[in-house]
Amino acid sequence: GENVEQHPSTLSVQEGDSAVIKCTYSDSASNYFPWYKQELGKRPQLIIDIRSNVGEKKDQRIAVTLNKTAKHFSLHITETQPEDSAVYFCAASPPVTGGGNKLTFGTGTQLKVEL
Amino acid sequence: GAVVSQHPSRVICKSGTSVKIECRSLDFQATTMFWYRQFPKKSLMLMATSNEGSKATYEQGVEKDKFLINHASLTLSTLTVTSAHPEDSSFYICSARLFDEMAVGGEQFFGPGTRLTVL
Numbered sequence: 420g421e422n423v424e425q426h427p428s429t430l431s432v433q434e435g436d437s438a439v440i441k442c443t444y445s446d447s448a449s450n451y452f453p454w455y456k457q458e459l460g461k462r463p464q465l466i467i468d469i470r471s472n473v474g475e476k477k478d479q480r481i482a483v484t485l486n487k488t489a490k491h492f493s494l495h496i497t498e499t500q501p502e503d504s505a506v507y508f509c510a511a512s513p514p515v516t517g518g519g520n521k522l523t524f525g526t527g528t529q530l531k532v533e534l
Numbered sequence: 535g536a537v538v539s540q541h542p543s544r545v546i547c548k549s550g551t552s553v554k555i556e557c558r559s560l561d562f563q564a565t566t567m568f569w570y571r572q573f574p575k576k577s578l579m580l581m582a583t584s585n586e587g588s589k590a591t592y593e594q595g596v597e598k599d600k601f602l603i604n605h606a607s608l609t610l611s612t613l614t615v616t617s618a619h620p621e622d623s624s625f626y627i628c629s630a631r632l633f634d635e636m637a638v639g640g641e642q643f644f645g646p647g648t649r650l651t652v653l
Contacts, residue, residue, distance in 0.1 A: 455644075460647075460649075463578065465642075465643075468641065508578065521580060524578045
């Protein structure tokens with residue numbers, strides 16, 4: 420099955436700096452890569468996703484890049500703000516015809532944005 | 535985005551009792567729902583995939599007789615933790631996928647989670 424590794428496990432940045440979180444996946448058939456933000460005790464919230472037919476996607480301060488050859492994908496947050504502090508999870512999903520798409524999650528990155 | 539609700543949000547029970555958790559998609563039909571378990575400061579671990587009208591598919595290592603899943607309609611899946619023990623204490627989260635037979639990769643919307651504490 421799919422295996423997703425995520426680094427770093429913790430990340431501290433100064434407000435206004437950029438933050439980068441990296442993930443690798445093992446199943447070359449995976450074609451959907453979402454990123455979730457989870458605040459303590461809350462549900463994961465989708466912040467951005469990318470499909471395997473594109474290499475980069477951007478939404479305001481958040482961008483995701485995908486390298487299918489290397490099986491890497493990364494989350495980039497620019498101009499970080501204190502409210503960006505949370506745990507971020509990457510995930511990967513292979514196609515499953517007719518049924519659902521199982522997400523395999525990375526281990527999470529605790530991002531702390533310091534004033 | 536689509537809304538998924540979960541009930542109850544928090545439950546405390548005695549060891550040996552059974553607890554039912556409901557997951558509902560409020561404004562869309564979900565043929566597939568997923569149940570996850572999350573330990574403090576850990577990632578989400580998929581327990582099972584719940585398919586409307588058919589048996590759930592359990593991940594390796596998850597006891598299907600202990601974690602009973604029923605997906606009787608396109609908007610409701612239930613997880614019953616039977617004969618709960620303290621080691622079953624955890625944060626249980628469901629998610630629902632939009633109904634789309636042609637989806638290559640379906641976005642999942644998560645419920646708010648249920649904090650189960652077994653005494």
